Amino acid sequence: MNLSFYLLLIIIGLITGSITSLIGASGVMIVVPILTMFFNVSVHNAIGTSLLIDVIASLTVSYSYYKNKNIDLKSGIWIALTSIIGAQVGALFASNMGEGNLSSGFGIVLVLAGLSTFRKSYKEKNNSKTKNKVFNFKKEWQKILASLIIGFGIGILSGIFGAGGGVMILITLIAIMSFPLHKAIGTSTLIMAITALSSTIGYASRGNIDIELSILISIGAILGGIIGSKYANKVNEKTLQKIVGICFTLMGITMTIITKFK
Secondary structure, three states: OOHHHHHHHHHHHHHHHHHHHHHOOOOHHHHHHHHHHHOOOOHHHHHHHHHHHHHHHHHHHHHHHHHOOOOOHHHHHHHHHHHHHHHHHHHHHHHOOOHHHHHHHHHHHHHHHHHHHHHHHHHHHHOOOOHHHOOOOOOHHHHHHHHHHHHHHHHHHHHHHOOOOHHHHHHHHHHOOOOOHHHHHHHHHHHHHHHHHHHHHHHHOOOOOOHHHHHHHHHHHHHHHHHHHHOHHHOOHHHHHHHHHHHHHHHHHHHHHHHHHO
């Protein structure tokens, strides 16, 4: 590996950390397609490596939000608990899936996430008065039960596709817990770190993590996370959602097409 290669990996990390800090999305959405399409890393190794990066980036970002009092883990702890279990189940499923199926599956998830993010940027204005009332629980135990079920589902997706579930957790905190946006991003990022750590352990136990790539990309992810968190409140959120949504969708389509022709 030469210097330009190292710099490229760090730049990838910068982008990953920035996206995580600004919209609470998992950096896995960026790392997995790049490692598989341009660095010829196997899908299983790419997901395992990206999960480790996700843990480091998410912890960095969540600490920044914590300093600004934008984390409330008390309400989100139920999602975190079952997401850990679900992540192990998902990682077990992923180990038994073929490279082609896993690549295609991840590409489809990426497209759906991109379209959802892009669509959300248009719907937020019209739904601003009702978006926090999607679920109307009369009793606390109903909210807790729903959070446990959702957390388990998020964990399974994390384990299979390597996504820490940041966007899904974010939507859950806003829709079910009625969190303000900034507190929802901070809390979901911390929960994402916990979920990603559980998935990382599952992939590491099967030898599907490239430590060298993880370290280099994580250096950039830490820097990107710190810088992005600092300026998170100054960025036009809707514009950023549209850009990220388009990028995710294009990468997902590209990844799916390339997989079909391999």
